[in-house]
Amino acid sequence: MEFGVNFFPVVDPERKSAAQYYDESLRLVELAESLGYEHVQIVEHYGSPYGGYSPDPVAFLSAAAARTSRIRLATGAVIAAFTHPVKLAASLAMLDNLSHGRLDVGFGRAFLPDEFEAFGVPIEQSRARFEEGIAACVALWSGERTVFEGAVHRFGPFTGYPRPYQQPHPPVFVASASSPESCAAAGRAGHHLQVVPSVTTRQGLRDMIEGYRQARAEAGHPGAGRIQVKYTCYLSEDRGLALADARAQEGNYVARMAEAVSSWAHTRSSQYPGYEKFADKARSYDFDRALADGKVLAGTVPEVREQVARIAEEYGPDLCLSLQFNPGHLPYERAARAMELFAGQVAPAFARPSAAVPQPAAAAV
């Protein structure tokens, strides 16, 4: 099992300024590299405290690249619907070069009606723009004088600059919220996978991961495919503190998500079946149930170790957990301490036997 660090800022400007959030997060990026985490990852959202401190993952990861030299940098995810593929492919290729080939690109469809409306993009086009975005970026990265003839975008012959550092292109991950079909499609295409367990059932997640692995194997792609699974993790020597933090921050996350998805109450899209119930789901959120159900990691070292063991058992050990340690308004010191505890005392229990170079305990993530 591998472990990375995830950033999904759910932050009220009145409680933590953007400058402070970035300062703290970039310190955590440096700490993540020094502790041996596999990647740092950041989301793309607009226009509200729900992720809105990260409208441009490339900007954050370019700063992260300048502060580090080994850790991988992942978008989780970029939204091709909101950026023209000529720009998106070029920005990501720049980041791949700025980081000397450390980029992993997660692509997402987006799901907030307010974001589509702000960009003047019909939400019904979200799948077409997602699929074309991936196809166009891969084409621009892989060849020269690219001609692209999609339903939304048509361009070329056009050569993308700069060429990506990784050849033929950076690894492509598909971010899938809850659809076994799109996981299977990602597997058939030979892409890697990002999933978010908090928005699906455990059986649903097993089906998604299994569907992905099977489709990928049947299509004959080499390797098993990399799977990043996103959790928030509250870890402390003080059990009461970890659980109190978890309850408060998860409550804040859910409240902000409920606001962000509120426009689903008066939006219907055949592309997003059932999303009109999203706000109801958010409102009926119960922290204790979520914790018991393995949707969030929280507690002391032995507890979190057990929670991770359960994940390995349910979904297989061949995963990379992308862990958010500084959600919302958590003080920097608590996030840093949790990262240290996890790297030093939880991760080593799940080290891959194949890990080539023996590392000191704290770095054996």
Added chain:
Amino acid sequence: MEFGVNFFPVVDPERKSAAQYYDESLRLVELAESLGYEHVQIVEHYGSPYGGYSPDPVAFLSAAAARTSRIRLATGAVIAAFTHPVKLAASLAMLDNLSHGRLDVGFGRAFLPDEFEAFGVPIEQSRARFEEGIAACVALWSGERTVFEGAVHRFGPFTGYPRPYQQPHPPVFVASASSPESCAAAGRAGHHLQVVPSVTTRQGLRDMIEGYRQARAEAGHPGAGRIQVKYTCYLSEDRGLALADARAQEGNYVARMAEAVSSWAHTRSSQYPGYEKFADKARSYDFDRALADGKVLAGTVPEVREQVARIAEEYGPDLCLSLQFNPGHLPYERAARAMELFAGQVAPAFARPSAAVPQPAAAAV
């Protein structure tokens, strides 16, 4: 007079990789800060060696922000026609926070038909998209629940996240290639100005700067407005080396520009009168004439000092020269040495008497 460092990569991938170009340029950014330069600045271009290593100024400047703490970071310029203003305003606000308020935003119209074609944007919309892009970004930065009703973009009520660090918003510069009218418009609007002397006559540049200053004063905006003027600078103790570098690199620049503008030969736009002759102009370029005409700075310390004195005399001393020291394929060491010589032996002759804090000689830029 103030001095900054400008990056306009005209680089063949076969001669210098993008990763090497960024590595060297970020080292020069750190050097620029240590030598006391006022800003670093980078362009936005796509799809060819003519600027194509910088499709995303925010990515480069975010890395630069992570490596520095005082120097200002300028886009020179971002192209609003190619990025939706909701994304552009948010990316720039992120950079403003990543850098703790060190961002200056230059907006440009773009002028390469191939770029407009790749983005599927009619070149006839370039002015509308430029003007709307500035207006929409300023509106998103300055207020909440912004409603924008433009000819191209309509959105809102929408609140941009994050809020910019600088209040009400980062300084706005208008990048103007050759039009006194657009300089006057920039002055009336209270914006700052970026100009490129290499593409206009000296009289033309005087008219542009004078028109800007007059319009700005008449409109009653406080202060004189900041004017950034872009030159490439080849400076060495060895006169022959400086001039040989200048001749070779300027030749490369003009050849790559000629390719990039070649589609003007079969493009006509009422929005770009005379641009169909751009390729001819590029082909008739003569280095010795350009040097004699003050379009490029090159030579030893006394020569470049004299060239800068002439600029101060012709356009007024109240300028910021944005100097490119590493065009095209120049080795890092030569660019770094030129920056040191300029900061140590040219800039002090033009120090503002109002400079508040005395600096050691090498830092008195």
